[in-house]
Amino acid sequence: MNKNIISVIGGDLRQVYLAELIAASGYTVFLAGTENCPYIPDGVFMTDVRSAVKFARSVILPLPATMDGLLVNAPFAEGQIHLNDISPLIKNKKVFAGIAKRLADINAIDYYTDEILLRENALLTAEGAVAQAVEQYPGKLCGSVCLVTGYGRIAKELCKILSALGCKVTVAARSENARADAQKADVTAIDFKELPAIAGQFEIIFNTVPAPVITDKIIPLLLKNCFIADLASAPGGTDFPLARDYGIKALLLPGLPGRFSPLAAAESIWKAVLRSSADI
Numbered sequence: 001m002n003k004n005i006i007s008v009i010g011g012d013l014r015q016v017y018l019a020e021l022i023a024a025s026g027y028t029v030f031l032a033g034t035e036n037c038p039y040i041p042d043g044v045f046m047t048d049v050r051s052a053v054k055f056a057r058s059v060i061l062p063l064p065a066t067m068d069g070l071l072v073n074a075p076f077a078e079g080q081i082h083l084n085d086i087s088p089l090i091k092n093k094k095v096f097a098g099i100a101k102r103l104a105d106i107n108a109i110d111y112y113t114d115e116i117l118l119r120e121n122a123l124l125t126a127e128g129a130v131a132q133a134v135e136q137y138p139g140k141l142c143g144s145v146c147l148v149t150g151y152g153r154i155a156k157e158l159c160k161i162l163s164a165l166g167c168k169v170t171v172a173a174r175s176e177n178a179r180a181d182a183q184k185a186d187v188t189a190i191d192f193k194e195l196p197a198i199a200g201q202f203e204i205i206f207n208t209v210p211a212p213v214i215t216d217k218i219i220p221l222l223l224k225n226c227f228i229a230d231l232a233s234a235p236g237g238t239d240f241p242l243a244r245d246y247g248i249k250a251l252l253l254p255g256l257p258g259r260f261s262p263l264a265a266a267e268s269i270w271k272a273v274l275r276s277s278a279d280i
Contacts, residue, residue, distance in 0.1 A: 004026075004027055004028055004057075005027065005028045005029075005030065005055055005056040005057060005058075006022055006027050006028070006029050006030075006056055006057070006058045006059070006060065006280070007029070007030045007031075007032065007052040007053045007056040007058070007059045007060070007093075008022070008029060008030070008031050008032075008044075008052075008059075008060045009031075009032050009033050009049060009052060009053070009059060009060070009061055009062070009072060009074070009081070009086070010032075010033035010034070010061060010062050010065075010072040010073055010074030010077060010081055011033070011034065011061075011062025011063070011073060011074065011075075011076075011258075012062070012073075012075055012076065012255055012258035012259070012262065013037065013039060013258050013259070013262035013266075014062070014063065014257065014258045014262045014265045014266045014269060015031075015034060015060075015062050015266075016031065016034050016037050016039055016041050016076075016262070016266075017039075017041065017262050017263045017265075017266035017267075018060065018266040018269055018270055019031040019041050019044045020041035020042055020043065020044055020266075021266055021267060021270050022060075022270060023041070023042070023043035023044050024042075024043065025270075028045070029043070029044045029045065030044075030045045030046075030047050030051065030052035030053075030056060031044045031045065031046050031047070031052065032046070032047055032048055032049040032051070032052035032053075033049055033072060033074040033076070033077040033081050034046075034074070034076040034077065035076065035077060035078045036076045036077070036078060037076040049081055049085075049086060049089070050089060053086070053089045053090050053093060054089075056093060057093065057094060057280075058093060058094040058095070058096065058280045059090050059093045059094070059095045059096070060095075060096045060097075060273065061073075061095065061096065061097035061098070061103075061108065062074070062097075062098060063097075063098025063099065063111075063112055063269060064098050064099040064102065064112075065097035065098055065099060065100060065102060065103055065108070066083060066102050066103060067234075069083070069102050069103075069104060070082065070083060070084075071083065072086065083103065083104075083105070083106065084105075087105050087106055090106065094109070094277070094280060095107065095108040095109065096108060096109050096110075096111050096273050096276065096277075096280075097109070097110060097111070098110070098111060098112040098269070099112050100112075109276050109277060110276075111269060111272040111273050111276050112272075114272035114275055114276060116268075116271070116272065116275070117268050117269065117271070117272035118153060119153060120264075120265075120268040121257055121265065121268065122152075122153035122154045122156070122157050123157045124256065124257035124260070124261045124264060124265055124268075125154050125157070125231060125256045125257055126154055126157035126158040126160075126161055127161065127256075127260060127261060128253070128256025128257060128259060128260035128261065129154075129158060129206055129229050129231055129253065129256060130158070130161055130162070130165075131260050132229055132251070132253055132256070133204050133206075133227060133229055136227045136229075136249060136251065137203065137204050137225070137227040138225055139203060139225065141165060141167065141204070142165045142166050142167070143165075143166045143167060143168075144167050144168070144203045144204055145167070145168045145170075145201050145202050145203045145204075146162050146167045146168065146169050146170070146202065146203065146204045146205070146206065147169075147170050147171075147172060147195075147202040147204070147205045147206070148162070148169060148170070148171050148172070148187075148205075148206045148208065149171075149172045149173075149192075149205070149206070149207045149208060149209050149213050149214070149237065150171075150172075150173060150178075150207070150208035150209040150232075151171050151173045151175070151178040151179070151181060151182050151189075152208060154208050154231055155171065155206070155208045156181075156185070158206050158208075159171065159182065159185060159187050160185075163185075163186070163187065168188075169187050169188065170187070170188040170189070170190060170198070170202070171187050171188065171189045171190070172189075172190050172191070172192050172194075172195050172213075173189060173191070173192075174191065174192055179191070192213060195217075195218060196217055196218060196221060199218045199221040199222055200221050200222065200223060201223075202222065202223070202226060203223060203225070203226060203227070204226065204227050204228075204229070205222075205226065205227070205228045205229070206229050206231060207228065207229070207230045207231060207232055207236065207237045207238055208231050208232055209232055209237045210232040210233045210236070210237060211232075211237055212237055212238075212239065213237040213238075214228060214230070214237055214238040214239065214243075214250070215238075215239050215242070216239060216242055219239060219242050219243050219246055219248065220246060222246070222248055224246075224247060224248070226248055226249075227248075227249050227250075228243060228248065228249070228250035228251070229251060229253055230250060230251065230252045230253060231253055231256070232252075233254070234252065234254060235252070236252045238250050238252070240252070
């Protein structure tokens with residue numbers, strides 16, 4: 001085991017850029033579980049999972065590390081990477097992972113608890129959501145009438161971007177404190193119970209609530225060309241089959257930073273890993 005060797009396993013483009021950044025920092029880096037990725041990083045040794053972790057001191061798993069608690073999140077891998085298979089291999093390694101609580105039998109440092117990373121990831125997610133809206137909505141985004149459901153980190157960044165683009169933004173939130181915060185940011189804020197009365201005016205909806213909020217009480221009232229961007233964790237907060245029945249485009253959009261700004265996301269993750277441990 002060499003303390004200057006780090007293995008990066010699985011993940012999307014964020015992990016591939018992360019491996020390249022770590023190599024540029026002077027470490028020897030083995031990358032596995034990204035065989036089908038179209039981007040080839042510089043200075044990185046591409047290998048299989050077993051070889052990647054054999055001599056490494058530290059292992060970095062993706063964000064999120066797993067979607068189901070059974071497999072490593074590895075969309076570019078040639079085959080599935082089972083957590084049960086890699087658990088004994090990395091038992092004595094220093095392991096870093098995003099949303100590590102899903103890793104039942106692996107003791108890992110969760111870099112996604114880092115507050116700076118959470119803020120930066122929220123901004124990148126909001127940027128990606130806006131990019132999707134430009135691509136999917138048949139009208140123009142600038143000046144459009146938008147609904148943002150929830151008012152957490154991602155929603156706040158969305159409101160800033162949309163307001164800067166001249167959009168008319170309304171926030172729907174259950175919490176009175178959240179609505180008050182939105183109003184302080186010069187955004188119209190309403191309770192969800194008020195939403196049906198004005199649902200028909202929205203051209204684009206951004207959902208950030210991981211619970212059913214865009215349902216049969218809302219969808220039949222929406223404009224035909226309304227686009228719903230659901231940013232909540234799976235399964236989202238939208239009744240997708242019902243939206244489809246009404247001819248309304250609704251997409252669940254996980255991992256937007258990995259699709260639209262993987263390098264920036266990788267930089268944020270690497271800094272969070274460094275902050276999480278004095279000795280990696």
